[in-house]
Amino acid sequence: MSTVPLLSVENLSISFGGLKVIDDVSFTLEQGGRLALIGPNGAGKTTIFNLLSGVYRQDAGHVRLGGQLIDTVPSRQRIGFGMARSFQNIRLMPHLGVVENVMLGQHSRADRPGGLLAPLSFLGRSKARAEAEALLAEMGIEVMPGQDVSTLPYGIRKKIELVRALAARPRLLLLDEPAAGLNGAETEELMAFLDRISASGVTLLVVEHDMGLVRSLCTRAVVLNFGRKIYDGPTAEVQRDPLVLEAYLGPRHSDKSEASDVA
Amino acid sequence: MLLVQQIVNGLMVGSVYVTVAVAFTLTISILNFLNFTIPTLFMVAGMVGWGLAYFGLPFGLSGPLAWPLALAVGGLASVLCSLLVERFTFRYMRTRHGDSTEHAIPLVSSLGFLLILENLIRIFYGSDSQRFPGPSSDLTAQIGGIFVRIPQLVSFAIVMLLILGLVWMMKSTRIGRGLRAIAENPDAASILGVEPNRIVPVVFMLTGLLCGLAGALFAVNYGEVSPQMGEDIGSKAIAGMVVGGLGSLWGAVAGGIIVGLVEMLTIHFFGADAVQVAVWGALLVTLLMRPQGLFGHNAIGKGKL
Amino acid sequence: MSGYWIGIITILAINIVFAYGIFLAVATGQLNLGGAGFQAIGAYSAAWLSAEMGMPLYVTIPASILVTGLIGFAFAFPILRLKGVYLVLGTFAFAEVVVGIIINSDALGGAMGLPVPDYIDWPVPVAGAVVAALICFYIMSTRLGLVVRAVHDDDVVSDLMGVDVRMVRVAMFALGAGLAGLSGGLYAHAYTYVEVQTFNSALSIYVLLYVLLGGAQTPWGPMVGAAFFTLVPELLRNLLPQMKVAVMSVFGVEGAVTPPDESWRFVLLGVVTVLMMVFRSEGLVTRQLVERLSHPFRRRSSNATQKEAEA
Structure with missing residues (x-):
């Protein structure tokens, strides 16, 4: 195992029309890891994907893939660096x-x-x-x-x-809400499918709303709110984090010890 | 002095281009639809007007002053044709495939209507140019050594008033706001309670009206109509629209006038054969150097184009 | 073969080559409404080389492809930054400028036109059509063809899949321009005269309609479209007068009836266009139709799979 993380996002920022959609976000993802990117609607999850795959160009910050800086690599060539993605609405x-x-x-x-x-x-x-x-x-x-x-x-x-x-x-697979619109049986099947992909050595970065799926698929989660990173740690503890609870449920609920209906 | 005279002529010629250019701009900015029937609607107004004035109006209305009525009916014909086009093009625009040529569907339909209308007019009235029995277009006024033809001056004034009215309508009325909502985001507009199927025909009605008016003004000013009269005007109106900026009403006005000036100055310096190259060249250069045009903004049709 | 049929076969072959030229651009999702301009460039380069330089056929015809292809390439680079209506307008304007320049050029005969000394008989245009068809069928069966269709469907995703969208579009547009140029070169020699009025905006419209109504999903479409819209008007030339006689006789008019105006054929073309856009906007020949016809037994089993999947 190399010590360099496969994906490293450093102080990424982008604004649209004066609005900071992604604000100084950093995280890393190890080779073979499974990271979930979660957060309320409009938190900037898909925007991160679009920045990683080069659909948008960031205002500030860097993206490294396997230690290599890919900021100036055009979107077309990024897949050649080993990064492939799926889309929120199927785009076949x-x-x-x-x-x-x-x-x-x-x-x-x-x-x-x-x-x-x-x-x-x-x-x-x-x-x-x-x-x-x-x-x-x-x-x-x-x-x-x-x-x-x-x-x-x-x-x-x-x-x-x-x-x-x-x-x-790909070395890195970006999955934008892979379970959205699937029924229970289909989600089960998808989980087995993703397990096999991960076992073959592909690193997974997943945007997902289904917390059950997030917990059973990913070991680590990064939580975004209003474009900022508010949590980075094990998926098991996400729902106990006060900042995360506040983001999802508003400040009044943050004193509750656990909210099972997060996301 | 001759040059100044040419510039004044250009302004006057430009007013017809302006009207048609505004019609093009309306459909493009609101519906993202390049409507190729627009020059044909212009021609329909002129030719139907001529036909009625020449062969006589129904109900014994014919007389020496029947021509304004004939032109009004011509304009009405243009509006009806425009609504017919709406029924068969835009109603079906909500297409299923979702690929990059889907905007082509109404465009191709409009090419079909261009063939239908133009050839029907040929069948009924023949392909020849016809003299329009209107008032003498030779009435001129002389202002400081510059000759201005009165009908042209009146047309210019009418067109400017009409466009002021149109701008007011788009800004201040319910219909105008609905149209702008559709232009910005058709899906969001229907959520806001704007019903596309009821408001889209308004665009086509306005298009027909503008073309009808332009056709009538043309018939009076030039005293001559033909089934081909739309092609020339259409190309200049398109050039005017692009030069001024796709999607901007005032841009279309400025563009139409600019094209009128370019035409007159080209004739002055290079002769009539060079007009085609100058006008279309201006369009092409604008598209390549500054696609949003002189006065347009990028926002129109963003994401849809 | 009679002169009438030779004439029809010649124009049919030229139209097929022309339609393939526009097809290659449309296949990548770019509407080229400047067909007449490219055909004019091909026709005038062949005519000029033949008339003024005394070049033989085997020089003028390839030259018509090359000159038009290069001009198409140079034009495609800036113009293909435009999308949608902007691109349609740009290509349309290009054709008008080309025609305008030819009218103003004394070397090319201006509005008078140029006589072309070398005459070609129908086998040459037919060979041209066969070659154009083979090129298009070959390209569309390769990975390049796959990429072309992907770019047509979704250029953003194609780009993310590693496809150089701009290069694909420019290459296809330029290659298509070359084929349109070939159709012009064939036209010049088959009719031994070129006249700028032939290459009007209506021609650009017709050839685009051949492609779109025939169907731009497979290379069968342009061939079917060009054949349909070249041959049907010929059939109507006889059929329409007979129909008029029949209609008139219903109203009790007997004897000689003046034949209907030629414009009726264009009215019908317009009606067909509008109806096609309403009911089958993807064109007569679709990929699914070709698939179904080439694998007649697969259809049932694929339906079965689908039912299983849904169950």
């Missing part, structure tokens, strides 16, 4: 088939199967297609390869989006 390509969506995930890899001008399904299956199909099968998704993603149920699309991110072979 509506006119691409299931397998094609996963093949898009391979695009950033230096060792991707097939060159830019190599046919992907000419005369039987090419390597890229075969690899994508294998990955889908491995993750237990059985759909017709050519099927349009828009016709599939929500839970399956959510999984396909995860598989697309995995196809990039």
